[in-house]
Amino acid sequence: MSAALEFRAAIREAIIEEMERDESVVFFGEDVAAEQGGVFAVTPGVQERFGAERVFDTPISELALSGAAFGAAVGGLRPIIEIMFGDFMGLAMDSLVNQSSKYWYLSNEQRSVPLVVRSAVGGGGRFGAIHSQTHATWFQGVPGLKIVFPSSPAEAKGLLKGAIRDDNPVIFLEHKRLYSVKAPAPAAGEVLPLGKARIARAGKDVTIVSAGKGVPDALEAAEQLAVEGVDAEVIDLRTLRPVDLDTVLESVARTNRVLAVEEGPATGGWASGLLGRIAEHGLHDLDDVWLLATDELPIPYSPTLEDAFIPGAGAIATSVRERAGIAVG
Amino acid sequence: MTVDAAVDTEAPTAYLDRYGRMLLIRRFETEMQRLFLKGEVHGTTHLCAGQEAVPVGVCSALEPGDWLAGTYRGHGHALAKGTDPDALIAEMLGRATGVCGGRAGSMNVIDVEHGLVGCFGIVGGSIAAATGAALAAKREGRVAVAMFGDGATNQGYFHECMNFAKVFSLPAVFVCENNFYGEFTPMASVTAGQDIAARAGVFGIPASVVDGNDVWAVREAALEAVQRARSGGGPTLLECQTYRHYGHSKSDPAPYRPPDEVERWLARDPLTIARTRLLESGVAEAELAEVEDATRARMDRAVEAALAAPYPDPATDGATEFAS
Numbered sequence: 001m002s003a004a005l006e007f008r009a010a011i012r013e014a015i016i017e018e019m020e021r022d023e024s025v026v027f028f029g030e031d032v033a034a035e036q037g038g039v040f041a042v043t044p045g046v047q048e049r050f051g052a053e054r055v056f057d058t059p060i061s062e063l064a065l066s067g068a069a070f071g072a073a074v075g076g077l078r079p080i081i082e083i084m085f086g087d088f089m090g091l092a093m094d095s096l097v098n099q100s101s102k103y104w105y106l107s108n109e110q111r112s113v114p115l116v117v118r119s120a121v122g123g124g125g126r127f128g129a130i131h132s133q134t135h136a137t138w139f140q141g142v143p144g145l146k147i148v149f150p151s152s153p154a155e156a157k158g159l160l161k162g163a164i165r166d167d168n169p170v171i172f173l174e175h176k177r178l179y180s181v182k183a184p185a186p187a188a189g190e191v192l193p194l195g196k197a198r199i200a201r202a203g204k205d206v207t208i209v210s211a212g213k214g215v216p217d218a219l220e221a222a223e224q225l226a227v228e229g230v231d232a233e234v235i236d237l238r239t240l241r242p243v244d245l246d247t248v249l250e251s252v253a254r255t256n257r258v259l260a261v262e263e264g265p266a267t268g269g270w271a272s273g274l275l276g277r278i279a280e281h282g283l284h285d286l287d288d289v290w291l292l293a294t295d296e297l298p299i300p301y302s303p304t305l306e307d308a309f310i311p312g313a314g315a316i317a318t319s320v321r322e323r324a325g326i327a328v329g
Numbered sequence: 330m331t332v333d334a335a336v337d338t339e340a341p342t343a344y345l346d347r348y349g350r351m352l353l354i355r356r357f358e359t360e361m362q363r364l365f366l367k368g369e370v371h372g373t374t375h376l377c378a379g380q381e382a383v384p385v386g387v388c389s390a391l392e393p394g395d396w397l398a399g400t401y402r403g404h405g406h407a408l409a410k411g412t413d414p415d416a417l418i419a420e421m422l423g424r425a426t427g428v429c430g431g432r433a434g435s436m437n438v439i440d441v442e443h444g445l446v447g448c449f450g451i452v453g454g455s456i457a458a459a460t461g462a463a464l465a466a467k468r469e470g471r472v473a474v475a476m477f478g479d480g481a482t483n484q485g486y487f488h489e490c491m492n493f494a495k496v497f498s499l500p501a502v503f504v505c506e507n508n509f510y511g512e513f514t515p516m517a518s519v520t521a522g523q524d525i526a527a528r529a530g531v532f533g534i535p536a537s538v539v540d541g542n543d544v545w546a547v548r549e550a551a552l553e554a555v556q557r558a559r560s561g562g563g564p565t566l567l568e569c570q571t572y573r574h575y576g577h578s579k580s581d582p583a584p585y586r587p588p589d590e591v592e593r594w595l596a597r598d599p600l601t602i603a604r605t606r607l608l609e610s611g612v613a614e615a616e617l618a619e620v621e622d623a624t625r626a627r628m629d630r631a632v633e634a635a636l637a638a639p640y641p642d643p644a645t646d647g648a649t650e651f652a653s
Contacts, residue, residue: 026464053468059496064457064489071461074446075396075473079461098451099458104652107439107447108430112652143650167652242650 005185007178008042010153011118014160015043015080017189019050022078025164026054028065029082029118033057039084040120040179066092066117070100073113073169080164086121086135086173093138100169101144115169116160122175122213122263123310129298132306134212136240137269139171146194147241147270149173151215153183158192159238166194175213197244199251203233206320207251209274210261211237218261220313225320232320240270248274249282256287259320261311266293292319345612347389347544348603349620351381353414354405355600356628358575361404361421365579369636370421374435375402379542379574382599383506384409386547387474387567390555396444396462396473398455401436402506402573403448406476411443414631424638431641432648446473452511453477453486456503460490463499463558472558474502480511482525491566495532500558502551503529503566506541512577513585529566541569542599545606571599 005013019025027046029038033055037044047055058065062083069079083092096117104112123132136147148163148170150156156174163170200215201222208218215236222232233251237243252258258278262271271291278289292311300306311319320326358378364370377384380402388397388409399406407417412428420427421435428440436450446462449455459475466473481487482505494501505525509516517523529536535557540546547569554565572594576583583591604617 056497059489059492061489061493063485064460064493067454067457067486067490068461068464068493071398071446071458071473072464073461074441074458075462075465077465094451094454095457099447099449099454102437103439103447105648105650106429106433106437107441108428108432109649109652110429110439110441146651 003185004182005153005157007153007156007181008040010157010185011042011160011174012037012046014157014164015046016049018161018164019054024076025078025080026072027080028056028058030060030084031057032082038082040176042179062088062091063094066095067099069115069117070095070113073100073115074103074111078114078164080116080118083117083119085131086119087130087133089119089135089138092117096139096145096169096171097142101142104144104168112167113169114167116163116172117170118172118174120176121173122177123299123306124177126301126303126306128301132299134173134264136171136173137264140241140268140270140273144168145241146170146239147173148194148239149211150238151178151200151212151236153181154186155192155236155238158186158190159194161191162194165191170194173212177213181216192238194239195242195244196239197235197237197247199233199247200236201232201234203231203255205231205255206257206259206324207233207235207248207255208259208261208316208320209235209237209248211240212263214261214263217311217313218316221316221320224313224317228321228326230320230324230326243270243274245277245281248278249285252278252282253285256285258286258289259316259323260291261316262291262293263310264294265296266291267296269293288323290323292316343389344544344603344607345616345620347385348600348607348617349624350385350409351544351600351603352621352624353627354381354385354408356624357404357408357414357418360418360628360632362575364422364632370435371423372434373578373580374421375578376575377402377405377573379594379598380506380508380571381405382544382547382603383504383541383569383571384476386544387476387502387504387551389548390551391472391474394444394469394471396446396459396466396471397476398446398458398462398473399448399476400455400478401448401450402478403438403476404435406448407438407440407445410440410445412438412440412445414627415634418631419635419638422635422638423640424635425641426635426638453481453484456481456486456490460494460499460501463494463501464497467500470559472500472502472555474504476504476506478511479505479507479509479516479520479525481505482528483520491529491532491534491564494564495534498561498563501564502554502558503564504551505566505568507568507570508573510573510577510586513581526566526568534564534566536566536568539567539569541571542597542602544599544603
């Protein structure tokens with residue numbers, strides 16, 4: 001068994017290893033080079049290691065830093081930037097939606113934009129409505145972008161290494177409630193390809209699909225359900241865009257039931273989009289298909305409201321029981 | 330301002346070449362106007378006739394490998410940076426032989442080979458693109474130039490990137506083509522302080538107001554700014570005052586501009602200014618005529634070739650969403 005690795009350390013290790021491997025990788029954002037390594041203490045010491053030319057703190061200027069990351073990528077660098085909270089991506093949208101994502105196509109494939117945009121996302125931290133969102137949904141309809149949402153330390157490290165090596169703009173989501181999770185480290189040098197899902201738990205009765213924090217939640221729910229005789233399969237999408245539909249369809253062909261769990265509203269979310277595609281391509285395999293998402297409301301602050309708002313392990317297990325008509329003793 | 334030695338030591342024909350390049354841009358825009366009315370150019374297009382001296386003067390101060398980011402009024406930016414006129418006109422016509430294979434169109438031209446980061450359809454987008462290109466260029470002793478209009482100086486991009494570029498002493502040159510109108514609205518009525526160059530002062534960035542219709546003046550200012558950038562002195566803002574001969578876009582006959590203002594600026598046509606000065610400096614009328622005939626013939630050939638070129642075929646376009 002390999003040594004335990006904390007999620008935030010996994011991110012840091014991936015950045016360091018890729019910066020050591022490739023001189024063109026640079027890293028900048030707000031407070032990322034400071035001694036404490038950002039507000040979530042993810043990248044301490046990285047600047048000391050690589051110097052201020054490659055790792056630096058920027059002004060609080062999301063327009064400038066995301067726009068500059070785009071231009072720098074065209075100019076031959078491979079920037080990793082941190083947009084501190086995913087909610088701040090509203091300010092960085094032009095660079096990603098109008099420039100970075102379209103460059104490969106519009107230029108007639110003269111050049112691509114290798115760029116990684118890291119952000120802390122997700123609720124449960126009592127940060128309120130505008131420091132808790134998961135912005136993956138905002139970018140679902142933007143061809144040319146990849147969206148990665150790791151579920152564990154090992155996944156985070158392998159996927160971030162894959163994202164940095166990818167020649168396309170990648171939005172990389174780090175769930176706040178995963179930063180302190182410790183779990184076995186991946187094999188040395190492991191790089192995970194983007195666009196490939198994994199079966200996190202094999203099962204035969206129902207498929208639960210999620211990403212990020214939703215995966216450990218679904219795994220915990222599956223353990224609860226197993227006690228009651230329901231054998232759930234859990235799929236970790238890893239990449240929300242492009243989505244690995246084949247892995248999901250293969251699972252659904254075996255279980256005939258699929259639940260998608262998204263920490264965000266159903267309307268316009270990745271989960272509702274995925275269910276639509278499952279219905280389009282796997283209708284004859286389906287006995288049931290549904291989703292568990294949040295209310296169509298901003299994320300609340302008060303602990304009682306926020307805890308009830310976010311679909312955690314208990315809510316996932318309850319949803320499966322209700323849908324399957326299992327009475328709870 | 331001191332004049333760089335390069336101005337005095339360059340070949341005597343250099344300004345004749347610059348006149349030719351300005352003329353090429355003017356001919357290009359004239360052809361665009363004509364082809365648009367014939368239905369060969371689609372959507373909309375933003376012509377830069379009247380503003381040719383700015384990109385030609387600026388690009389004359391650059392070296393191969395330097396970057397330039399232009400705007401949606403960018404035909405002149407591309408042609409000044411070295412984009413092949415054949416490929417550019419074909420792009421406007423949506424043909425497969427276009428510089429972007431017909432995928433980009435008038436507002437989004439990209440030509441990496443010639444150092445054109447792109448032309449940006451979002452006002453101010455070029456400023457961020459050039460700021461980022463400068464970040465990469467710094468490693469290689471290169472320089473990146475942002476072209477933008479007066480309207481962009483009220484965008485967040487302008488203020489954030491001026492600060493960003495100065496803080497990191499990036500080799501960037503910010504070139505504002507102040508044509509005094511943001512779309513249909515007079516610059517003065519929507520710009521607090523009404524002084525674009527002065528905005529650089531608070532960032533500690535050197536700035537100057539330049540006669541944007543005088544290619545000599547533009548080149549001189551650009552040489553100093555590029556030299557500063559390349560030698561580690563950080564960014565410069567040049568406010569090049571100029572005027573567009575046409576309206577904002579194809580749907581705009583520009584009725585909002587006072588006729589006497591238009592007349593005043595037409596009398597200061599950058600081509601007329603350049604031609605007069607070349608004659609005064611001893612260039613023969615016949616030499617000018619030769620350049621003018623050659624430029625006309627060059628554009629005629631480009632248009633003819635573009636009109637004969639095929640449209641991209643959706644069945645064989647073979648676009649891929651991602652680079653791999």
